Amino acid sequence: MFNAPPIMVVEQDGTNAGFMVELLETMAEKEGWNIEWVNLNWPEVIPKTLNHELDLIPFIAYSEDRAQYLDYNEEGILTGWGQVYVHKDALVPQNIIALSGKKIAVIKNEVYGIKLKNLCDLFIIECDFVEFQTYKQALGAIESKEVAAAVTSNLVSYSHDNPYIKQTPIVFEPRKVLFATAKNTNADLLATIDRYTKLWRFDGSSPYYQLKDKYLKGIIAEESAFPAWLVYTLLIVIGLLFVAALVALLLKKQVKKQTQDLEDQSDKIRQIINLVPHMIFATNTNGKLILANRYAADFFGIPMSEIEGCSQKDLIDHHPNSKNIFEDESLLLRRDAHAIQKEIEIYNVDGSKVTLNISKVPFITRFSRTPSVVTVGVDITDSKEYERQIQHMAQHDSLTELPNRLLLNDRIHQSLALTKRYGHSGAVLFIDLDYFKTINDSLGHMAGDTLLQKVAERLQTIVREGDTVSRLGGDEFIVQLNQLSGDPKKAERVACKIAEKINFTLAQEYNVSGNKLFSTASIGIVIYPRDAENEEAIIQRADTAMYYAKSMGRNRYAVFKKAMEKAVVRKHVLEKELRKALAESRFIIRYQPQITQDGNKFIGAEALLRWSHPTEGIISPAEFIPIAEENHLIIPIGEWVLKQVCYQIKHWLEQHGYSPFITVNLSVVQIRNSDLVSYIKKLLDQTKIPPQLLELEVTETVLLHEARVSIDILNELKKLGVKLSIDDFGTGYSSLTYLKKLPLDKLKIDRSFVKDVPGDPDSETIIRTVIGMSLDMGLEVIAEGVETKEQLDYLIKEHCSLFQGFYFDPPISLEQLEEKYFANLHKSVTSNPKVVHLENYSKRTNKK
Numbered sequence: 001m002f003n004a005p006p007i008m009v010v011e012q013d014g015t016n017a018g019f020m021v022e023l024l025e026t027m028a029e030k031e032g033w034n035i036e037w038v039n040l041n042w043p044e045v046i047p048k049t050l051n052h053e054l055d056l057i058p059f060i061a062y063s064e065d066r067a068q069y070l071d072y073n074e075e076g077i078l079t080g081w082g083q084v085y086v087h088k089d090a091l092v093p094q095n096i097i098a099l100s101g102k103k104i105a106v107i108k109n110e111v112y113g114i115k116l117k118n119l120c121d122l123f124i125i126e127c128d129f130v131e132f133q134t135y136k137q138a139l140g141a142i143e144s145k146e147v148a149a150a151v152t153s154n155l156v157s158y159s160h161d162n163p164y165i166k167q168t169p170i171v172f173e174p175r176k177v178l179f180a181t182a183k184n185t186n187a188d189l190l191a192t193i194d195r196y197t198k199l200w201r202f203d204g205s206s207p208y209y210q211l212k213d214k215y216l217k218g219i220i221a222e223e224s225a226f227p228a229w230l231v232y233t234l235l236i237v238i239g240l241l242f243v244a245a246l247v248a249l250l251l252k253k254q255v256k257k258q259t260q261d262l263e264d265q266s267d268k269i270r271q272i273i274n275l276v277p278h279m280i281f282a283t284n285t286n287g288k289l290i291l292a293n294r295y296a297a298d299f300f301g302i303p304m305s306e307i308e309g310c311s312q313k314d315l316i317d318h319h320p321n322s323k324n325i326f327e328d329e330s331l332l333l334r335r336d337a338h339a340i341q342k343e344i345e346i347y348n349v350d351g352s353k354v355t356l357n358i359s360k361v362p363f364i365t366r367f368s369r370t371p372s373v374v375t376v377g378v379d380i381t382d383s384k385e386y387e388r389q390i391q392h393m394a395q396h397d398s399l400t401e402l403p404n405r406l407l408l409n410d411r412i413h414q415s416l417a418l419t420k421r422y423g424h425s426g427a428v429l430f431i432d433l434d435y436f437k438t439i440n441d442s443l444g445h446m447a448g449d450t451l452l453q454k455v456a457e458r459l460q461t462i463v464r465e466g467d468t469v470s471r472l473g474g475d476e477f478i479v480q481l482n483q484l485s486g487d488p489k490k491a492e493r494v495a496c497k498i499a500e501k502i503n504f505t506l507a508q509e510y511n512v513s514g515n516k517l518f519s520t521a522s523i524g525i526v527i528y529p530r531d532a533e534n535e536e537a538i539i540q541r542a543d544t545a546m547y548y549a550k551s552m553g554r555n556r557y558a559v560f561k562k563a564m565e566k567a568v569v570r571k572h573v574l575e576k577e578l579r580k581a582l583a584e585s586r587f588i589i590r591y592q593p594q595i596t597q598d599g600n601k602f603i604g605a606e607a608l609l610r611w612s613h614p615t616e617g618i619i620s621p622a623e624f625i626p627i628a629e630e631n632h633l634i635i636p637i638g639e640w641v642l643k644q645v646c647y648q649i650k651h652w653l654e655q656h657g658y659s660p661f662i663t664v665n666l667s668v669v670q671i672r673n674s675d676l677v678s679y680i681k682k683l684l685d686q687t688k689i690p691p692q693l694l695e696l697e698v699t700e701t702v703l704l705h706e707a708r709v710s711i712d713i714l715n716e717l718k719k720l721g722v723k724l725s726i727d728d729f730g731t732g733y734s735s736l737t738y739l740k741k742l743p744l745d746k747l748k749i750d751r752s753f754v755k756d757v758p759g760d761p762d763s764e765t766i767i768r769t770v771i772g773m774s775l776d777m778g779l780e781v782i783a784e785g786v787e788t789k790e791q792l793d794y795l796i797k798e799h800c801s802l803f804q805g806f807y808f809d810p811p812i813s814l815e816q817l818e819e820k821y822f823a824n825l826h827k828s829v830t831s832n833p834k835v836v837h838l839e840n841y842s843k844r845t846n847k848k
Contacts (some may be wrong), residue, residue, distance in 0.1 A: 001037040002045060004135055006179075006215040007059050007078075010039055010295055019215040020058050020077070027196050027205045041133040043108040046070070049182050049424045049488050057190060060145075060174040061111040061153070069183050069418070073190040075197040076176030082112035083154040084170035087142050092168050093149070096125060099170075101130045105150035106137040109421075115173045116151045121674070139165055151459070152823060155216075184465065279356070279377035282363065283329070287312040290372065301349035321347045325358065329373050330607055338362075343380070354381045355533045398497060399449055400456035403470040407476055409535045411468050412528075415482050419529055425491035429479040430524040430542035431459070433506075434554040436475035439517060439581065441672055450512045458505050462498065478539070488530040492559060499523045499557035507555065520555035522546050531560050544568050551626060575627050577613070581638060586612050589812035593821060594782060594804045597796050601847040602821040604695070606659040606804065607645050608811045609637070625667070639679055646694060648814070650687040663695040663725065671698065679715040680822040684720060689723030697748070699727045701769060725782075740777065747774045749800070751785025758794040771798050 001021075005008040009018040017767050028035050038054060048054050050069060062072055063078065086092060091403040093099055096119055097665040106113025114272075120127050130147055132138040135156050141147045143164040150165075155177065180286050200206035223260040256352050273280055282293040289310050297307045300319045313325050328340050340360045340384070347353055357378040362371035395407035403411070415426045433455065442449035452475065459469045459477060466478040481498065484491035503521060506710035512519040524545025532538040541560045547565060558564075573717050581587065611619040628634040645662045652659035684691050696717060697711065714724055724748035749770055756763040766782075774781045786805030795803065 001039050001061075002042050002134070004042075004059060004153075007155055019211050022211050022214075023077070023207065024058055024193075026211075029422055030196075031192060032682075042110060042135075043133055046109060047424070049180070049485060050422060050424060052182060052185070052321055053183065053604070060178055060180045062109050066180070070180045071185070071187065071190060073179045073194045073197075075194045075201075076178060077197060078155060078177040079174055080153040080155040080177055081174040082115055082151055082172045084116075084138065084149050084151050084168045085142060085165045086149045086168055087145060088164050088166045090148070092166070094169055096120065096123065096170055099127055099149060100125045101127070102148035103130055103146070105130050105132055105141045105147040106134060107135060107138055107152055110152065111175065112153055112173060167447075172457075181717055188240055217830050223403065228436055246408060278379070280375070281307075282372055283312065283373045284372045287326075287329075289315075296377075299348055299353045319349055325356075325375070325377070329360065354379055355384045356380065356529065364608060397471040397473075399452055400471050401427055402456050402460075402477075403468055403775070405470070405472050405539075408468060408470040408472075408480065408539075412480055412535045412538060414534070415480065416422060416529060416533070418483070423484050424486045425488045425530060426528050427484055427495035427503070428526045428528065428538050428542045429481070429495065429557075430500065430526075430539065430546040431477040431479065431506075431521050432523075432546050432550065433475035434520045434522055434550070435533055435668070436519065436755075437520065438668070438672065442513070443515060443517075447517075449516060451510055454510055454512070455506060455519070457501065462501055462505060468710075469836065478542070484527075488527050491530075491616055492525070494556065495525050496559065501523060503555060503557065520552050521558035522550040524549055525557055525559045527559070530660060541565075547571075560701040572779065574624055575631060576629075577626060580610075581611055581613070582633060582640075584642075584814065586614070587637065587640065588612050589641065590813060591817045592804055592811040593809050593817065594802055595808050597803070600808075602660065603732050603802075604663065605817060606663040606665075606697070606811075607641060608639055608665075610811075629667055629669045632669055634669045638670045642680060642683060642694075645688045646683045646689060649689045649693050653689065659689075659693055660821075661693045661695050661723065663697050665697045665699075671713055676713060676719070680717065680722065681720055684722075692723055695723040695725055695746070697725045697727050714743055725785075744779055746780040746782060746802075749783045751805075754783050754785045754791060754795070754805075755787070757791060764794075767795070768798055768799075771800055775799065 001010065001016055005018060007018050007020045009016065009021070011017060025035060027033070042050065044388045045054070045057055051059055080734055099120070104116070106116070106128050106129050113129070117129060130141070130143065132141065135152055136150060138150045138249045142150050143162060151826055152549050160662050179190060181190060185708060200208035270783050276293065278300050279293070279296045281296040282290050284290050289308050292307045294304055297304045300307065300315050300322065302310065302318060314321050316326070324344050324346065332450065343355060343360055344358055345353060345355050357380045359376045361374045363374050364371040364456050395404060395842055396402065397404045412428065419426055436448065439451060455477065456469065456471065459479060462483070463469055463479055470478045470480070472478060478496070479502070481495060502523060506519060506521045510519065524542045524547070526532055526538050526542040526545065528538050544564045545558045545560040548564045549556050588610050590608045590610055592606045592608060593602050594606065595601065609621050611624050613619050625634065628637055642664055643665055645700055648663060649659045668745070718724060723745040724743060725748055726742070726744055727748045747770065753766050757767060758764065780802060782802035782804060783800050784804045786803045786807045787794065788807060792803060792807060
């Protein structure tokens with residue numbers, strides 16, 4: 001409800017009246033509706049409707065811009081137009097050009113004010129537009145001479161009973177007065193209003209006409225008195241007289257010869273015109289056809305022998321859909337007329353829709369006062385279809401048919417404009433599939449493409465109508481969400497819920513060419529315009545948030561924060577320095593002992609990589625390993641670690657006659673690398689060490705995502721004689737059936753379960769189950785992260801045989817390891833099968 005007399009009136013006592021108020025309340029009484037009127041100023045109405053604080057706008061004009069986010073009823077209640085008003089003592093402007101340089105009052109976000117601004121821009125007229133919240137304020141500004149003029153609907157202006165204003169002849173933009181609701185809400189309400197409108201407008205005794213007489217009688221009288229302009233043009237036909245005079249003159253000279261020449265020329269011209277594969281015809285000033293080729297005859301469905309001499313009316317009667325071909329011809333019936341060119345869509349006589357490029361050229365003889373008109377119609381249907389296809393290809397991804405970055409940027413740009421105008425927020429979700437390259441490499445690009453298509457289908461089922469799902473390329477997708485909320489925090493909560501749903505939906509099983517695949521996603525979220533105010537910054541920051549989510553463990557989402565940009569810069573710096581560290585051998589290895597339960601015997605150690613930075617000191621592998629994996633630097637780094645470990649074992653055997661086994665962690669990138677097996681075989685051949693002293697450890701996550709490749713690689717490694725263990729077991733949801741397929745020797749219980757025992761029933765159940773399952777399968781079990789005596793006692797009680805953790809030692813240097821453990825290890829050489837004796841080593845290497 002906003003004060004717009006006589007359509008809607010807010011009385012001084014707070015009651016509501018007016019044409020639309022009583023009309024709607026009459027409908028409400030018949031339908032049993034309960035109406036609650038909310039008194040507002042016009043600029044507040046649309047934003048509150050979009051935020052679902054209002055169910056119905058009862059007095060609004062239609063515009064294409066608004067139709068993007070509002071639904072309208074179909075039947076117009078009234079018709080209004082834009083009307084310019086000035087002070088009663090002012091000189092009345094006759095057109096909008098006279099408004100140049102003036103201050104003009106407009107109602108904020110009202111259609112007629114926006115339209116007048118557009119007209120002024122079109123005619124390059126500079127006006128100073130002043131926005132007001134209410135009609136009374138705008139018209140009052142004329143009275144106080146604060147502005148020179150005001151523009152608003154003709155239906156509301158005079159009824160403010162302001163004697164200081166008067167109409168001008170400047171009117172424009174007639175529009176139906178309609179009802180509107182927020183998009184996709186209250187469709188039944190609009191349909192009911194249309195039903196009453198249709199019923200009452202054909203009944204002179206209906207409430208519609210009673211209220212019209214009550215409130216709009218004066219305005220209707222003014223409308224009937226509104227001036228109209230008619231334009232009449234007198235047409236004279238003299239073109240053919242020149243031809244007749246010419247023929248008469250020629251007859252006097254050489255009748256037979258000239259007649260024959262003219263006929264020959266006429267035949268040649270007609271043959272040439274008929275050979276042109278376009279519609280060509282000419283009409284004289286009376287609208288009669290004086291020339292037509294066979295393409296024109298075929299288009300109108302009239303035989304060639306009958307088409308010349310037909311009038312425009314004859315052609316339209318025979319082919320009613322051809323009426324728009326003859327539009328604008330009256331503009332060419334002047335001696336100073338210029339050619340007209342336009343594109344039209346039309347149906348031919350077969351009912352097929354075609355697109356024609358119509359060119360109309362005035363043809364004037366020196367004896368005619370008004371021109372004839374030559375029309376050429378070129379069928380560009382195929383060209384337009386190719387153009388549409390090219391446009392679609394330019395804006396859509398060829399694999400998934402989703403919008404590409406070009407179209408996405410355009411939609412974000414439009415959404416940003418609406419968010420700034422109406423104060424609501426949108427969001428962009430940057431989605432990157434986890435381990436997608438693994439699927440591509442292991443199953444081939446066809447399987448990868450099929451997975452991307454299935455991901456696109458799933459994403460489209462999640463978003464709302466009006467939102468956008470696009471593919472940037474590779475395994476990167478963008479979801480753009482419109483009109484989430486006026487409150488950025490609420491918008492963020494909605495975006496996060498959708499991100500959660502995307503994570504859950506994409507993590508479900510895929511069936512691709514008979515293979516059961518799993519693919520999770522990392523998602524970065526940006527709320528705009530809060531986090532960014534242009535398309536490039538929005539996508540860039542969403543990308544930054546996505547990388548942050550990936551660095552936190554994948555299969556999750558992260559909302560952009562300023563600090564994340566620092567993390568990206570840090571990542572690029574480390575990437576550059578990591579290459580330098582590899583060239584300068586700035587990596588070191590620390591060893592964490594692995595202990596048995598019987599007498600706390602030291603039997604082996606896990607080799608843990610560290611980066612010794614020249615200025616920052618020791619950098620954690622948790623920070624640099626993901627960077628190394630992403631850039632495939634992990635391959636040369638991993639080879640360096642394997643080489644150091646093998647030669648260290650060789651040294652211990654030669655120096656002490658025995659060596660503990662050493663465990664080396666394998667990265668997902670190394671598993672993918674087909675040279676891993678051959679490189680380890682080469683190292684074993686070079687060092688001549690017993691292969692069982694080298695233990696290779698892979699994570700359960702790697703095995704899950706590298707299913708096909710990992711089994712083949714592990715089987716090849718097992719043939720070399722090395723030992724294999726699985727790390728982080730219990731965190732990736734491996735099935736027992738899958739575990740049985742792997743050639744494993746040892747299973748490591750993840751520290752996340754060890755830290756909560758004893759005392760946590762869930763962790764105790766998992767540990768008990770894992771140990772029991774491992775023993776049944778003949779696997780050794782080692783628990784990592786043992787930090788307390790209570791944890792050790794509990795694990796021993798549950799028959800865990802091997803341990804690793806700070807309770808015994810943190811990762812220590814090679815010197816510390818030898819100093820603390822080698823003396824004790826030497827005493828148990830003969831009794832511990834895990835230690836290789838020098839005699840066995842000598843036999844294998846043929847050395848004494």
